[in-house]
Amino acid sequence: MAEKVIAPVVSLGSVSAIPLGQGRCYVVGGESIAVFRQRDGRIFATNSRCPHGQGPLAEGLLGNGKVICPLHGHQFCLETGAGSVTTESLQVFPVEEVNGNIQMNLESVHA
Amino acid sequence: MKAMKERLIVIGNGMAGARVVEEILKRTPDRFDIVMFGAEPYGNYNRILLSNVLNGSQAATEIFMNPLSWYRENGIKLHAGVRATRIDRERRVVVGAPLRREALAYTVDAASDANAALVEEPYDRVIIATGSRPFVPPMEGFGGTGTFMFRTIDDCARIADYAKDRKRAAVIGGGLLGLEAARGLLTHGVEVTVLEAAPQLMAVQLDPEAGDILRKTIEAMGIRVLCNTITTRIASAGSNGTSRLTHLEFKDGSSLETDMVVVSAGIRPITEIATASGLTVNRGIVCDDQMRTSDPAIFSVGECVEHRGQLYGLVDPIWEQTRVLADVITDTCLDSAYLGSKLGTKLKVMGVELASMGETKPASPTDEVVIYREPARGLYKKLIVRDDKIAGAILLGDVESAGILMQMFQGNMKVPTRRADLLFGSPKGVSLLNVADLPDNAQICNCNGVSKRQIADAIQNSGCQSVSKVGACTRAGMGCGSCKSLVAQLLESYLGEVGYDPTEHYYVPGIPLEKSQLVAEIRNRGIKSVSEVFQQLADGKEDPASKVGLASLLKTLWPGEYEDERDARFINDRVHANIQKDGTFSVVPRIYGGVTTAAELMRIAEVAIKYQVPMVKFTGGQRIDLLGIKKEDLPDVWKDLDMPSGHAYTKSFRTCKSCVGTDFCRYGVGDSIALAQKIERRFQGVESPHKMKLATAGCPRNCSEAYVKDLGAVAIEGGKWEIYVGGAAGGTVRKGDLLCTVSTHDEVLHYMGRFMQYYREHGKYLERSYGFVERVGIETIRQILVDDSLGICERLDTEIQKAVDAYRDPWQEAILPAYPEQFSGPELAYALEVAENNG
Numbered sequence: 001m002a003e004k005v006i007a008p009v010v011s012l013g014s015v016s017a018i019p020l021g022q023g024r025c026y027v028v029g030g031e032s033i034a035v036f037r038q039r040d041g042r043i044f045a046t047n048s049r050c051p052h053g054q055g056p057l058a059e060g061l062l063g064n065g066k067v068i069c070p071l072h073g074h075q076f077c078l079e080t081g082a083g084s085v086t087t088e089s090l091q092v093f094p095v096e097e098v099n100g101n102i103q104m105n106l107e108s109v110h111a
Numbered sequence: 112m113k114a115m116k117e118r119l120i121v122i123g124n125g126m127a128g129a130r131v132v133e134e135i136l137k138r139t140p141d142r143f144d145i146v147m148f149g150a151e152p153y154g155n156y157n158r159i160l161l162s163n164v165l166n167g168s169q170a171a172t173e174i175f176m177n178p179l180s181w182y183r184e185n186g187i188k189l190h191a192g193v194r195a196t197r198i199d200r201e202r203r204v205v206v207g208a209p210l211r212r213e214a215l216a217y218t219v220d221a222a223s224d225a226n227a228a229l230v231e232e233p234y235d236r237v238i239i240a241t242g243s244r245p246f247v248p249p250m251e252g253f254g255g256t257g258t259f260m261f262r263t264i265d266d267c268a269r270i271a272d273y274a275k276d277r278k279r280a281a282v283i284g285g286g287l288l289g290l291e292a293a294r295g296l297l298t299h300g301v302e303v304t305v306l307e308a309a310p311q312l313m314a315v316q317l318d319p320e321a322g323d324i325l326r327k328t329i330e331a332m333g334i335r336v337l338c339n340t341i342t343t344r345i346a347s348a349g350s351n352g353t354s355r356l357t358h359l360e361f362k363d364g365s366s367l368e369t370d371m372v373v374v375s376a377g378i379r380p381i382t383e384i385a386t387a388s389g390l391t392v393n394r395g396i397v398c399d400d401q402m403r404t405s406d407p408a409i410f411s412v413g414e415c416v417e418h419r420g421q422l423y424g425l426v427d428p429i430w431e432q433t434r435v436l437a438d439v440i441t442d443t444c445l446d447s448a449y450l451g452s453k454l455g456t457k458l459k460v461m462g463v464e465l466a467s468m469g470e471t472k473p474a475s476p477t478d479e480v481v482i483y484r485e486p487a488r489g490l491y492k493k494l495i496v497r498d499d500k501i502a503g504a505i506l507l508g509d510v511e512s513a514g515i516l517m518q519m520f521q522g523n524m525k526v527p528t529r530r531a532d533l534l535f536g537s538p539k540g541v542s543l544l545n546v547a548d549l550p551d552n553a554q555i556c557n558c559n560g561v562s563k564r565q566i567a568d569a570i571q572n573s574g575c576q577s578v579s580k581v582g583a584c585t586r587a588g589m590g591c592g593s594c595k596s597l598v599a600q601l602l603e604s605y606l607g608e609v610g611y612d613p614t615e616h617y618y619v620p621g622i623p624l625e626k627s628q629l630v631a632e633i634r635n636r637g638i639k640s641v642s643e644v645f646q647q648l649a650d651g652k653e654d655p656a657s658k659v660g661l662a663s664l665l666k667t668l669w670p671g672e673y674e675d676e677r678d679a680r681f682i683n684d685r686v687h688a689n690i691q692k693d694g695t696f697s698v699v700p701r702i703y704g705g706v707t708t709a710a711e712l713m714r715i716a717e718v719a720i721k722y723q724v725p726m727v728k729f730t731g732g733q734r735i736d737l738l739g740i741k742k743e744d745l746p747d748v749w750k751d752l753d754m755p756s757g758h759a760y761t762k763s764f765r766t767c768k769s770c771v772g773t774d775f776c777r778y779g780v781g782d783s784i785a786l787a788q789k790i791e792r793r794f795q796g797v798e799s800p801h802k803m804k805l806a807t808a809g810c811p812r813n814c815s816e817a818y819v820k821d822l823g824a825v826a827i828e829g830g831k832w833e834i835y836v837g838g839a840a841g842g843t844v845r846k847g848d849l850l851c852t853v854s855t856h857d858e859v860l861h862y863m864g865r866f867m868q869y870y871r872e873h874g875k876y877l878e879r880s881y882g883f884v885e886r887v888g889i890e891t892i893r894q895i896l897v898d899d900s901l902g903i904c905e906r907l908d909t910e911i912q913k914a915v916d917a918y919r920d921p922w923q924e925a926i927l928p929a930y931p932e933q934f935s936g937p938e939l940a941y942a943l944e945v946a947e948n949n950g
Contacts, residue, residue, distance in 0.1 A: 011940070012938070013938070017938070019677060019930050019933075020676075020678060021676065021677075021678025021679070022677070022678045022685075024935070024938065025937040026938045026939075026940045027937050027938070027939045039642055039653060039678070040653075051181060053692065054178075054693075054694075055694070056690075056694040059690065061655040061658055061659065061678075061681065062678065063653035063655035064653045064654060064655065067655065068655050068656060070681065070682045071690070075655075086137055086140065087133055087137060087140075087185065090184075091184070
C-alpha cells in the first residue's frame, strides 16, 4: 500500500481570499502565520503575533514592505523581519503566488 | 567563514538579568552568543507588579516582560528552571543544576532534580544577576504549614490558594513589601494583621510622624498594625500530615491567633555562586565602577551587587547599572562608569501615594527642616535642606512636586529661597527647574525611560534638531508626551534654538504637505482614494503610517463620494469595534443620551449570555460595553443586539451624555436629555481629526461634566444654553471655552455643527478639540463661527449637513459585509497529502 506523506509545500488557497492591501491569519502545521497581500501584488508571510505585546499582525496596516502592529504601533519590515525597536524581530517565511494560489514551504515554518 | 562569537553567560533571569541583555542587544545585536540561567521556570517578569497579582488586579500572565519567544527570537539559549551553582574559572565553564518544579527557586537549599544531568556552558564573559531572596528574621517554626514568603509568581499562587479557606493572616514586616503583601491578602477576604519590629511603619522611607499618618490611613482600610512586635515563634497544632498553624508568639510574651503567616521583612543578596567560585563577597558581590567583580571576566548587576559599600534594591539605580555594564562589556563606551545613586523613590502603598528621598531626619542643628501637615487629609510634607540643597524629603498623600524635588536632590542642585515653592509649586507657575542644570543621568521621559544624556547624545551626535527627531531617535516624548517641553528646552540649550522641522507640520508623515496644502491638492486633482493620493503625491510609495489619516481626511472632504479602501482603515474601523490587548474586540451599542429601556437592557443581557461575554461594563459615556468579543462573532452580536453602533472605536463623534435635566431633577432649568438625544441622532458617526465626546447639562451644577467635554451645552436660568468648546478631562484637563449663548435646542445643534465642521477642516490629524481651540484661540474661533468674520458660515453649515446626510450605521455590515473576509478568523491550511508511489 502506498504510504501517505506530508508534502513540504502547502497551499493556502486563492490569493484573492486576502483582501487587497491587508493581511490574513492562517494556521499552518499548527503554527499561526500572518500572510500579507500588498496593493502592488507582493505577498509576505511572518509570525502572526507581535513580539512586543502579542498583537495580531494580520490586522495591522500594510504598505511599502512594512506592517504596523494594531496594538502599540510597533513596525516590522516584511522582507527581513526587522522591527522598529531593535530588539524585536519577526521570522519571515518564503511564500509565493502560483497560478493565483498562495504557496509556502512548510519546512521553513518548522526550521 | 564567520568568526566565532564570544560566549556570554548571564546567571539570573530576573529584571536585572533580562534588562542587561536587552541593553547589550541594543548596542551590539550580534556580538555575543548569549546563554541565560534562570532558577524560575519562566521567562522574565516584572517583580514590582507581584502585589497586583496577589490582589488579583492583574493576571500573572500580564506581568511578563519577555515571554519565552523573546529569547528564541534573539537567539538566546535560556536554561529556565536551572540554577547555576558554580563558575569553574579554571575550565571557564558555568555549571548548573536543574531544580525540581516545586522547588522554591530562591532558597539556599532549593531541591535539585536528582535525575537530571548537570548543565555545563563554556564562557568568555559572565554576568551574575542573581538578585536577592526574602529575609526571614530568626524565629522558630518558619517553614511549616501555613508559612509563606512573598517573592515570586509561584509564591503569589501558593498564598492565594492557601488563603481561600482561612480567616486570619499575619504579615511579618511593615516595610514596603510587607504592606504590599498585606494589601494583596486583604482582597482574599482574610483579616490581616501587620507585625513590625520597629516602632513605626516603613522606617527606611518615613520619619515617625509620617509613619504614624500612614498607619492611621492603613488601619482605616481594615488592616490591624502592631509595631514594636518581634515574632519569636510560629506555633502549630496537630501531627505532621494534618498540622496547622495556630498562633504567633512575640518577644514581649503576648501572642496572636492566625491561620497563616507571610514573611516579607526585606531582602538579602543571593551570593552563593560568587562565594563558591572564589569571588570577593562582602554583604553583596563586590563590584567596581564598571560592574566588574574581582575576576575581570565576571561582572555582576542588580540587587546581588555591593558597590562602594552600598546595596541597591530599587529599580532606577539598577537600570543605570545595566546601562553601564552594557557599555563596558560591548566596548561601546569605555569610560562609562557607575558612581552610585542617591536613593529616592516614588510609590503607591495601598493606594497612598508617597515619595521619599535621602535622609528622613536632620543630622545637625544647622539643618533646616520645613514641614507642612494636614492630618485630616493624611497629608504630610517634609523637607530637610542643608547648604541650600535637599538632603532629604518625605511627601505623603500629595506627591505632585516629587518629580522636581527628585531631580534637584539627585542633581545636588541649589533650591529656591522660598522653600514653600518646593512643596507647593511657585505661585506664579514659573518652572522651578532649569533643565540645563539637570545631571546627565536625570530621566526626562518617564514613559520610555530616556535620560538627559541619551537626548543630549541624539542632539549633539546624531544630528536631531527637533522634538520629533529626538523622539524618533530615542523614543523620548513618544509616550504620554508630557516631557516634550523639556526636550524642547534641551534642544534650545544645546543648539541655541529648536530647529524648524517641516515634517512636524505634515498632515501625515508620508506626504510632504501641510494640511491646507494637502487639502488643496486633493481638491484640485479630485483625488478620492488613499491609494490615489500615494500615486499622485508620493511617487506611488505607500506609507502605512499615513493611510489612516488620509482616509479620515478624504472622507471629510468628499462625504458620500469618497472611495473607501478598507485596507487604509485601522482595524477598529474595518470591523467597527475596538481591538483589545488580547486581540478580541469591545462592542458598545449606541444609547442615545444615555437613556435606555428595559427591553434594550434585556437584549443586551441575552447577547452577553449567548456569546459568553467575559465582561459587561458601564462606560464613562453612559453606555454599556461588551468586552472580549471574537472578531468572527461581531456580525451576529450586532444582529442580536439590533441597536446601532456607538462608534466607541473611531475618530468621530462618540457620544453625548446628559444629566436627568428637567424631567425629574429639582434643579434642572433646561431639558438636557432631549437635547442630548437630538445631538446624538444628528451627529452620530461624523468623522473628525480625533474623537469628540459631548455632554449636555440641565443646570450649571454640571453633573454630566459638560464643561469638560469637546463640546458641551449647559442650561442656565432664563431658558438659555451656553455652548462650550475645547473642554477635556482625560490625560489633559481643561474647562471648555464659552463659544456663545443661545435660546433653543435648534440653535445649539446649529452652532455645534458649525464648530465641528470647522474643526474637521482645520484640526490636525489626532489633534483633540482642546488642542485645536488653544492653538487657534477662542476669540478667533468666535469671530469666525459666531460673527462670520470670514463669510464661511453658510458653507460650513452646508458641509456638516452633507456629513450628517452621509451617515449610515456601520453595523449594517453585519447583514451585508463590505468584503467577504471582513470578519473572518484564522484560516486552517492543510498540507497536501500525496501518495508516495514511486518506488
